[in-house]
Amino acid sequence: MDYKAITQNRFFRLVSGRAVMTVVTALFIAIVVFFAIRAIPGDPALTILGTDSSPAERDQLREVMGLDQPIFSQFTLWLGQMLGGNLGYSYSQGRPVTDIIGPAFANTMMLGGLASVMAIIFAVVMGNLATTRWRPIRRATDAAESFFLSAPQYTVALVLLIVFAVVLPVFPAGGVSTRGDGGTLDILAHLFLPALALALAPGAQMARSLKTSIATLQSTDLLPTLRARGLSPWRLSVHAHHNALPPMITVLGIQVGTMLGGALFVEQIFSIPGLGALIVQSVTLRDYTLVQAVALIIAMVFVVVLLVADVVNALLDPRIRKGRA
Template identity: 85%
Template sequence: MTQNRFLRLVAGRAVMTVITALFIAIVVFFAIRAIPGDPALTILGTESSPEEREQLRAVMGLDQPIVTQFSLWLGQLIGGDLGYSYSQGRPVTDIIGPALVNTMMLGGLASVMAIALALIMGNLATTRWRAVRRTIDGAESFFLSAPQYTIALVLLIVFAVLLPAFPAGGVATRGDGSVGDILSHLFLPALALALAPGAQMARSLKTSIATLQATDLLPTLQARGLAPWRLAIHAHHNALPPMITVLGIQVGTMLGGALFVEQIFSIPGLGALIVQSVSLRDYTLVQAVALLIAMVFVVVLLLADVVNALLDPRIRKGRA
């Protein structure tokens, strides 16, 4: 019975994800067309003739009613076709692929660093030493209040220019591309993205552990002779679901911050690509990149719900 409830929970979340994806597609499609400017003029330049621009609009489908344009684009998406970029003269899939890989590597490393930071700060914030708790609280407040692009600039100036311990930008040294080389290039931008989410998750973990410590559960388990390391595992097992939920939400913060951080560190990811495509009024490319970023966020939230259901039996039984 519990397994059936879990499957129903996952199915319900999946249906909501599909509905959210459709809503995002509608918003992305009409929002990009609200940006002033003529895509044909931007692509062909001011020296092009009105006839050439009109011909390009017809090729791009911009001469058709807006509802027809959306129906055609949605049909392409359902068929797995992201469209064709007329500003770069190649399919959108070929353009997004390398940028997506770079952004996923940056986001993956930032997520790992945020989780590690949250576990360290969250546990230190629950110690009996007041000075340590106050220091952690101050660090959390600073990381949450400082903009990610400001932190990125400071890290770049200090650790790539004044103290050149890390590369100043890019994803890999030309001709290298080893794991160590990629990690050295992504360390600073990933750290800039990880500080705020890590601090937010640390607060969630601290609150969960403090709430658990205020109950009689841990003293009861300790009185039964449970080893300290098993007590720690039990406490974190109960505190992880809220932190995972916060992590899913904070992915949006990291994706939004990546738009600026990738520019600062010259990383050819989705953030840099969407800025370039907006400046070129490349509707097809902007729609694909914006939808992809939003879908990554939605899918991460879905995975967070599934992991929480696996960790918390109350969710599987429909009690939470």
């Protein structure tokens, strides 16, 4: 019996099943986003044209925007455009949605990527300190984790801004880059504080997951057996972290949603022109097309990250690949 082929077939079915669920979830998100934005009170035509516009002008704009059609016809048309890669046209800003979202999406992805890296580093360091033999270090680590988990991200962002950008002007107070510069180090300096504000809570959650996994592994016979075979402490640490990584990766995938939600406030505090700031502006203007596109993109990033986390877990954990977990 070819066990390798069977394992590969199970892995393919696992990935295919997760991909199908991702597509179904994306469709459900599209439905929720479309109807939720239309539940917000207000007339988009009146908001865009202003109170000085005439009823005929507002009716004409509603017709151009397709708001005069039945709600299900509007949804079918919008979904067809989304599937064709057409995000629509923003009538509040007078240009295609793709041109508006592109730079904002890049800024948010840079912020989220840096925050994810910082969260992983923070989790590995704190998770290992929490399993050390020295009790004072364990207690201090647990206290730090509890504090970062309970502190709201917008409060942490404000404290970091006041302390390290105003009182101690070590980092820039806002924006993505200094005008006329835009180098890598300059961008990192601007994004360090907001990324740190986003990373602390998810990092603390992942640190707890890593601590629990390592503590559970230490209670088994695996590490003593490997130590008896003469493995070095470095090799033992590699084995321990290899077994503890899958749960932490799952937590990381879930915490991406926390970081995306926190970015809504952090980008406002640090004046970062990202998706968070864009969705606040578009909701204020009742720009249905722009709100729908931004909300759908944020949700799709979260769903795709969860899919990637499942695939990585399957690659790291042979029990998942073989269908035993």
